[in-house]
Amino acid sequence: MNEENQRLRGMLAQVSSSYQALQMHLVALMQAQAQQPHRQAIAPPPRHSSILPSSNNDQEEQQPSNSSTEVGSPRRSPSTGNKDDDPQQQAAPGWLQAAEGRQQQEASMRKARVSVRARSEAPIIADGCQWRKYGQKMAKGNPCPRAYYRCTMANACPVRKQVQRCADDRSILITTYEGTHNHPLPPAAMAMASTTSAAASMLLSGSMPSADANSSSSFLQARAVLPSNGMATISASAPFPTVTLDLTHGPPAAAAATARPQFHHVPPLQPPPPLYNHNQSKFSGLHLSSFSTDGGASSEPPPPIGVGIGGLADTVSAAAAAITADPNFTVALAAAITSIIGGQQQQQQHGDGQANHNNVTSSSNNTATSNNTNSETQ
DNA sequence: CGGATTTGACCTGCGC
DNA sequence: GCGCAGGTCAAATCCG
Numbered sequence: 001m002n003e004e005n006q007r008l009r010g011m012l013a014q015v016s017s018s019y020q021a022l023q024m025h026l027v028a029l030m031q032a033q034a035q036q037p038h039r040q041a042i043a044p045p046p047r048h049s050s051i052l053p054s055s056n057n058d059q060e061e062q063q064p065s066n067s068s069t070e071v072g073s074p075r076r077s078p079s080t081g082n083k084d085d086d087p088q089q090q091a092a093p094g095w096l097q098a099a100e101g102r103q104q105q106e107a108s109m110r111k112a113r114v115s116v117r118a119r120s121e122a123p124i125i126a127d128g129c130q131w132r133k134y135g136q137k138m139a140k141g142n143p144c145p146r147a148y149y150r151c152t153m154a155n156a157c158p159v160r161k162q163v164q165r166c167a168d169d170r171s172i173l174i175t176t177y178e179g180t181h182n183h184p185l186p187p188a189a190m191a192m193a194s195t196t197s198a199a200a201s202m203l204l205s206g207s208m209p210s211a212d213a214n215s216s217s218s219f220l221q222a223r224a225v226l227p228s229n230g231m232a233t234i235s236a237s238a239p240f241p242t243v244t245l246d247l248t249h250g251p252p253a254a255a256a257a258t259a260r261p262q263f264h265h266v267p268p269l270q271p272p273p274p275l276y277n278h279n280q281s282k283f284s285g286l287h288l289s290s291f292s293t294d295g296g297a298s299s300e301p302p303p304p305i306g307v308g309i310g311g312l313a314d315t316v317s318a319a320a321a322a323i324t325a326d327p328n329f330t331v332a333l334a335a336a337i338t339s340i341i342g343g344q345q346q347q348q349q350h351g352d353g354q355a356n357h358n359n360v361t362s363s364s365n366n367t368a369t370s371n372n373t374n375s376e377t378q
Numbered sequence: 379c380g381g382a383t384t385t386g387a388c389c390t391g392c393g394c
Numbered sequence: 395g396c397g398c399a400g401g402t403c404a405a406a407t408c409c410g
Contacts, residue, residue, distance in 0.1 A: 133383060135402060148401070152382095162401095 114196035115176040115244040117166070124163055125175050128189030129153055131161065142167040154183035172248050199243040 118125060124147075131149035139146045144165040151159040159179040166172035177196040185193050 132381090134404095136384075137400070137402095140399065146400090160401095 112200040113176050113178045113242040114199045115174060115242055116192075116196070116247065117172055117174050117244060118247040119171050120173040121171065122173070123147075124149070125173060125192075127175075127192040128186055129159075129181075129193070139164065144170065151181060153181070153185070153189075157182055169248075176242070195245070199245065 116125070124131070130152045132152040133147055134150050135148040136145050137148070142164065144167065146162055146164040149161045149163065151157040151161075157179075159177065159181050161178065162174075162176040164174050164176075166174055177192075177200075180197050180200075181189075181193055
């Protein structure tokens with residue numbers, strides 16, 4: 001574990017230095033192209049994983065008073081004439097290009113979906129976010145309706161989720177997340193958001209650049225990212241690539257008895273239960289031991305995340321571990337860390353990558369990264 | 379009374 | 395072009 005920790009530190013240092021170099025390059029490019037003196041010198045971080053807190057300035061840029069200029073939303077109205085209304089964008093093609101590139105990136109992130117299967121009697125998983133239900137439909141082949149929720153923690157947050165009970169097992173709640181938050185999240189929400197975003201990043205990193213163009217080849221690429229035998233599955237079926245985190249393994253009784261994720265010594269197991277969409281091409285991914293989301297009494301101390309949200313902590317820990325157990329997780333990890341570094345640098349105004357190393361390895365921030373570290377040090 | 383939910387209508391993409 | 399299914403909108407309704 002120490003070796004792994006050292007290795008992660010090294011990778012983090014590498015990511016940090018790469019980010020610094022990239023940021024310097026971006027600043028130089030923007031200064032050369034835009035020549036906008038009133039713009040802030042520090043560029044917004046690459047938004048591989050925008051679920052992490054972003055500065056207010058960043059949000060203000062993304063969310064001007066005109067709500068139709070929502071960044072990251074594919075439903076931009078062409079009739080609002082934003083370019084005409086915003087002389088800065090008109091006069092700054094460099095920024096415009098950067099914004100468009102970011103939109104494309106976020107569009108890709110929005111297309112990637114992370115589905116979490118968990119046993120829960122509750123109608124919805126308490127993941128720490130505020131959601132507003134905006135629709136419900138009967139899906140074909142499932143007697144249970146599918147509910148559509150939208151994140152309401154920020155006006156223009158593009159994140160949505162679908163909640164549906166499994167047709168085969170009504171006790172299984174399938175929650176599909178789509179998009180990345182563009183606002184700071186409470187600690188309770190950070191864990192699940194980080195996990196799902198990291199999973200989406202991992203999927204996209206294995207399927208880019210043309211996840212939609214050639215699903216079969218991208219599927220093979222994505223397949224290379226994840227090892228076999230496990231609970232995280234990737235579906236390359238149209239229209240969206242989907243990562244499924246299956247947190248329902250094992251008999252419910254046994255899971256309820258243990259009620260604790262076990263991140264170490266996972267014996268080989270039977271293939272995962274069939275997913276709801278049987279037409280999806282899928283393969284076994286990461287493995288995690290069985291547990292239930294019901295939480296339950298446990299003599300062990302609670303996990304370091306999700307304080308006060310009961311079984312969610314187990315859910316999130318397991319989901320994070322399922323992803324972070326992958327040795328090839330570095331691509332997604334880099335995306336998440338980059339966001340962390342970017343956010344902290346904007347707050348501190350003097351980015352120090354080394355300080356971030358300590359944060360990642362010692363803090364109890366509810367990120368997939370910290371969960372990975374926590375699982376190592378346990 | 380304001381915010382959240384419900385639910386029928388509408389839009390869009392896809393297959394035939 | 396048509397029908398189907400998924401997804402979204404928005405008026406009506408509910409609820410604290």
